[in-house]
Amino acid sequence: MRCLMCGKPMTKETFADLFREEDVLCADCRDGWKRISRRFRFRGRKAFALYEYNAAFSSCLLQFKECGDEALKTAFLYPDRRLLKRMYRGRTLLLLPSSEEKEKERGFSHLRELFEGIGLPMTEPFLKTGEKSQKSLGRKERHEMARGIILKPGVALPRRCVLADDVITTGSTMKGALSVLPEGLDIRIFACALTPSHTSEDSLNA
Numbered sequence: 141m142r143c144l145m146c147g148k149p150m151t152k153e154t155f156a157d158l159f160r161e162e163d164v165l166c167a168d169c170r171d172g173w174k175r176i177s178r179r180f181r182f183r184g185r186k187a188f189a190l191y192e193y194n195a196a197f198s199s200c201l202l203q204f205k206e207c208g209d210e211a212l213k214t215a216f217l218y219p220d221r222r223l224l225k226r227m228y229r230g231r232t233l234l235l236l237p238s239s240e241e242k243e244k245e246r247g248f249s250h251l252r253e254l255f256e257g258i259g260l261p262m263t264e265p266f267l268k269t270g271e272k273s274q275k276s277l278g279r280k281e282r283h284e285m286a287r288g289i290i291l292k293p294g295v296a297l298p299r300r301c302v303l304a305d306d307v308i309t310t311g312s313t314m315k316g317a318l319s320v321l322p323e324g325l326d327i328r329i330f331a332c333a334l335t336p337s338h339t340s341e342d343s344l345n346a
């Protein structure tokens with residue numbers, strides 16, 4: 141088997157390699173990822189991120205999303221699937237939206253691909269705005285639209301959920317999603333990676 145990022149053949153040479161089962165990245169490529177396993181607060185909600193959004197992570201994500209390299213999907217969450225399943229047992233993942241146009245070009249929903257290996261129920265209740273004619277919306281929906289994101293009309297929401305995204309950069313998509321969810325839900329936040337500039341709690345609570 142060859143590493144999906146650099147193409148180097150992968151051999152099990154060291155004792156540790158024997159335990160790196162099923163990884164689609166070689167040890168060198170994996171070493172470029174910075175593991176942070178960071179628990180933090182996002183707008184007062186419990187949040188968790190696995191990696192820092194650095195160059196190695198971002199080029200892998202880009203290859204997966206923009207180059208349509210679907211085989212890379214297990215590079216991100218598959219190694220932590222048991223941890224995440226335990227952590228979020230009894231919750232439903234609410235996947236954040238990406239632009240529908242981009243998804244069509246890509247031919248697959250990249251977040252669904254990323255998260256399906258965990259084995260938790262998931263739903264895609266949001267729409268990015270600009271994809272629906274404003275005329276067809278009521279006043280409340282138009283107001284929500286100003287925040288860049290709306291709930292799909294009539295969507296059923298689980299009470300216990302996890303807002304899940306690949307990366308939190310500015311946090312604006314996540315904030316938009318939080319702002320359109322009804323009160324009374326038990327919400328956690330998860331992102332596979334977090335930008336270094338936002339790893340301080342204050343910047344995310346602002």
Ligand SMILES: [Zn+2]
Nearest residue numbers: 143146166169
């Ligand atoms: Zn590699």
